[in-house]
Amino acid sequence: MSENHQLFGTEDLRGKLSERGYKMTPQRKEILQIFVNHPDNHHMSAEDVYNILRENKSEIGLATVYRALDLLNELGILVQVDFGDGCARYELNAADPKVHHHHHLICLKCKNVIEFDEDLLDQLEAYIEKKSGFQILNHEVKFFGYCSECRGKED
């Protein structure tokens, strides 16, 4: 495995776009680049991305950010996630199906979101498919509780 999760360079983006009749634009490139440049800062909302753009003195409008995130999600480059905080968030999609899935541990006290980088649901999925006839393509798993930091603390 390589040392970072970067998967989509500029040319990959161009390819995926033109495949479906979309055009490569500096705005789309720049917005994707923000995710590549912030591997630590996962789970960014449209507003988060917009703020980073303004820090970078970029003139991209908020509506364009919404449209680009939507498109990148549709192309499978980003994945939309939802932590129930009232806004859609996005993270880079990992290409290797073996590392594709991870789970989110959401602390009810400090509200931090921790990633758990194993999936371990293959058996369960196989069982559900067999029992229900439902063909599973993807899943989203959130665990709520207290992180190791908050666990001991009073209120």
Place this chain on the structure above:
Amino acid sequence: MSENHQLFGTEDLRGKLSERGYKMTPQRKEILQIFVNHPDNHHMSAEDVYNILRENKSEIGLATVYRALDLLNELGILVQVDFGDGCARYELNAADPKVHHHHHLICLKCKNVIEFDEDLLDQLEAYIEKKSGFQILNHEVKFFGYCSECRGKED
């Protein structure tokens, strides 16, 4: 196990409310009753509940519906669920912890939400707790794919 999932009669509601200094009102009773009366129609949004109230010639306002759903969720009588369709939905909470959890299978074609009434995550939770130190209190699991009806169909 009894033949329905009804858990909270009127007096249970009164008890849970007064325990925390809230008052029993006809509005709260009526809104909870809608969930009890529609065991088949799970996953109702505030708007859904409001529409049923209006069909019933009830004068309860939409803001009251939002406040009541929020409160019933806080009391553990309802559980909020989110299917990414842009509005909060609620379902009756099951009392028996053994049946508390179920999973939602969301069909990408017909958009139906199917319940899968087994949990089977105890092992995974134990593993995550051990490995991450995160104390798990609850979880939310969604599977996306095609239901048995839509599975064969073209587009």
Place this chain on the structure above:
DNA sequence: TTTTCTGCAAACGATTTGCATACAC
């Protein structure tokens, strides 16, 4: 009679949309 609730309407925040202009191909 004190405090909490309700209903209404206005406020809100995230997201979407219409439209004229600008740009990618």
Place this chain on the structure above:
DNA sequence: GTGTATGCAAATCGTTTGCAGAAAA
């Protein structure tokens, strides 16, 4: 050139809030 994309502002949609009157304890 042609069709798509952008930026702006206005519109939309689910949800929340302020407030005065109504009702529960």
